[in-house]
Amino acid sequence: MTQSVTPDLSARVGSVLLKNPVMSASGTFGYGLEFMPFYDISRLGAVIVKGLSLLPTPGNAPGRIVETPAGMLNAIGLQNIGVERFVNEVAPRLDDAGAVYVANIYGRTIEEYEAVARRLSDLPALAAIELNASCPNVKEGGIAFGSNPEGLSGLTRRVRAATGKPLWVKLSPNVSDIGEIARAAEDAGADAVTLINTIVGMAVDPRTRRPMLSNVTGGLSGPAVKPVALRMVWEACKAVKIPVVGIGGIQNAGDALEFLLVGAAAVQVGTANFRNPNACVEIVDGIRDFFVREKIFRLDDYRGTLLLR
């Protein structure tokens, strides 16, 4: 009787069924294809591609990243090839690779958000659209929408109307009350919320007296933010009924399990990909091993089972 049943890792984010709860986080996984030398990306729950805008975007001047204790600041400024090239050149290759993929989008105006969402709706295989309402690194990156419930609600409603694809809204952690923001997204028709995006931070060089980033401030990610991300995901899970996707500082299966335990439907892995290109699949395997060891047969038997005294 030592025979072990392979646990069922399948996860559901609203209407989107994933073979496992591990996705790559936008902006840390390129367009997905870059990982093909390392592993078969169809093994992931989903690939979330780099944030797409209506037109190709050059991004910020160099001085875009700086390492911080157990974290990093980035101010890439959403450099990307634009939605048109994505649809024509990248999407077919993701289809060929058998990947489940989600497009992360942003616009300088609500109309741009709508246009990008509309264009992406043409892609039959696209699993969902993730609305980046929280990029701290471009003035127009949605931060104006993402840091108050009214702004987020308006944006979400408009994009919701522009596409039939499942709509995930990515939330900014730079707020007083994440539950309130999550509810605003839910009420405006989001199919899921994903969080956290990066926390606004800064680093300066005491000797040259200059900021380390050309953009002065940047977004903090990596293990350093995990405790904050986990708390916000927990709060969001309590605040809304739609699925919550947990993101922030996940490096290994144990970290991913923490987010699932507090109620996340699935997780995204970002900065960890940089140090270990295999991070995402190692996390899938690690979750499976944990479930085997702990005799948990289905993800749903574990999700949201945090014990409070």
Added chain:
Amino acid sequence: MTQSVTPDLSARVGSVLLKNPVMSASGTFGYGLEFMPFYDISRLGAVIVKGLSLLPTPGNAPGRIVETPAGMLNAIGLQNIGVERFVNEVAPRLDDAGAVYVANIYGRTIEEYEAVARRLSDLPALAAIELNASCPNVKEGGIAFGSNPEGLSGLTRRVRAATGKPLWVKLSPNVSDIGEIARAAEDAGADAVTLINTIVGMAVDPRTRRPMLSNVTGGLSGPAVKPVALRMVWEACKAVKIPVVGIGGIQNAGDALEFLLVGAAAVQVGTANFRNPNACVEIVDGIRDFFVREKIFRLDDYRGTLLLR
């Protein structure tokens, strides 16, 4: 001409003159006396003692701290001996030690805050009162006051009226707009703002399925939060005219210089004391060495001189 002039490190936080800009942060330095075996605490700009309440407070059940990547979560729950014992037993010994000291206070109600502030006003040598409007770990620890401008303004006004001591208001980082909160404190009569207090975070054990802290959530401190703290201090410096004291993840002189560079009048060092009991004085020495090397004669010639393109 290689003779070097000792730089003038004296700092001013409103009417309070400090021999150097390095203070210990509340809750990480006991009542100050615990450091006497390591060094003469009168060498510090000031000692900020553990948060004091009207009555002795038992604090939270064990499971109070947990280490996180480059940081730690704490949920001490403000265990302290109460203001009366502080005034009678501790203050005289701080006087004897020649220390400049500041009392950090909190109350469950505005009236308690007032009472603590009033009792402390009897201490001639007390340099200032730091109002903790931002402890995330006790329901009554001021978080209700600290996370919105109106609450903070009301509390500050009342405590301002209750004491003639310089009043520093310690701000919570768990807000959307730190500048707005800092302005609320300024408008309500604060002599300075100090920030950041800890960021609310969480950690759970995937195997036992329980929170690591008895209080479920706790406050994140240490190097992990430095980039966020620095950004908020920079924003606060731009928002108010009163002095801003920078706190958050300072481990060494370089970190302290970053806060001074973006405009902080002085800094506080917290979690670093745990790993290195000499951290505060090593930072004083490190700042002095840096000034000698860089031929900076006075702190004021360096403070707030960040170069933006």
Added chain:
Amino acid sequence: MPHGSPRFVHGKILHNTGSGIFYRMEVAIPERIDFVPGQFAMVSGWPGNDPLLPRPLAIFRSGGVRGKGAVEFVYKVVGRGTALLSGLHAGDPLALTLPLGHGFEFPGEDRSWWLVGGGVGFSSVFPAAAALDGQRADFEIFLGARTREQLPPGEWIPGGAVPGRVHLCTDDGTAGFFGTVAAALRDRIDRRKSSGPARVSILACGPHEMLKAIAELALPLDIRVQVSLESSMACGFGVCWGCVTAIRDGETSGYRRVCREGPVFDAREVVW
């Protein structure tokens, strides 16, 4: 015994080698330190801020020549910090705050001592044994482990060569007494009853469950029990209030710092 005032020192590893599941590490420090058995050091000094906090380790031995000091530790790899320690080499730097905490007390009266170490708990019990051995006091040692391999090497046991002094206990019976140290202690208590009225004092360090079982067994018989508790610590010298445990104080109880009022407490005062 009075404890020396703590200091923060930079040391250099002299050796750090595994013996079975235990590592033994000696660190050169600028000056010789005295310590009371049960006292500990906060150990850090590895590169980077992760792990961030120092780790508490009982002081296993302290020595030194010509003004220079050296301290020794014994540890078991249980997590990230101890794994990192085990990867350090001779010559690597290490920072230490020591000696810390309230150690075992040795009241002057004539009595027998039973020293109990469970798991790596022997690391604070052996220094007590060494002190008693130096005084030619009457003591016995009980060592508990899950299995034979998890017992400390016999040659580490101070005064261990004296016949009848050392009682080994394993949960799986692969060495010595088949059962827990608490069960072995019960046997020993029964034998004591028949052999006479010598006063006994127990000093114990090990897993919480073991300490609790010993307290429940010995306290009703008026045997004095001192236990060394564990706790997650941030500072180790009493300034963060992170390490507290509930301690009875007359009618009431309150949270006392394991790093300062402890780690050694009178078992009667611990809220088990």
Added chain:
Amino acid sequence: MPHGSPRFVHGKILHNTGSGIFYRMEVAIPERIDFVPGQFAMVSGWPGNDPLLPRPLAIFRSGGVRGKGAVEFVYKVVGRGTALLSGLHAGDPLALTLPLGHGFEFPGEDRSWWLVGGGVGFSSVFPAAAALDGQRADFEIFLGARTREQLPPGEWIPGGAVPGRVHLCTDDGTAGFFGTVAAALRDRIDRRKSSGPARVSILACGPHEMLKAIAELALPLDIRVQVSLESSMACGFGVCWGCVTAIRDGETSGYRRVCREGPVFDAREVVW
């Protein structure tokens, strides 16, 4: 030259020893890898998350026997990551992503090669020299350093025994040419004019200012210059867009990834 597809491997340090200001480290890896001179590895694998990011190091040599591989790096301690590396010992684990980036190009035509390394820049230039030496090509090496001690040991220089091939330059004149490598190159160019029309191609790696000076000197003379640029990198394999530099593309310019389109660029395309 085509570059091999990158892989992520766990290695074990074979040796890691300082020689003057440079450390030379060899790492055993599961399989042999091929690389183009100028390609690099992202190196990490130390305990803890601080430093968090891997560090880029040029692949200095690659070898191996019986299916197992080994790669060698040369590095200089400049900050936290390299300091941490320098404290690692034989037997310690290390994780590597390699080979990465676009290396130097060696068009087939008959020409002379001038290889220029400033500071630790020789680490990507010597592999190019080794390749040219293997082809018995005509090449000369220019090495610049602040002072004599900061030059690499002579025996590291591939083909360095050939008289007249190696030009040492020091800013303080303590060895070889008194001045920068750019000044030494100017001399060499002047001498070349007199000696004939052989086509020359420059491969250079070193401080940005040095590369810029070389580009300004050589490009107007129609000497082809390839430069290996540095940049802060998070991933090293093209997915974070953190490492970009401005590159001219016809009339316009855009940000290209140093880790992917580079680190070696045609000096004409770099926006200096």
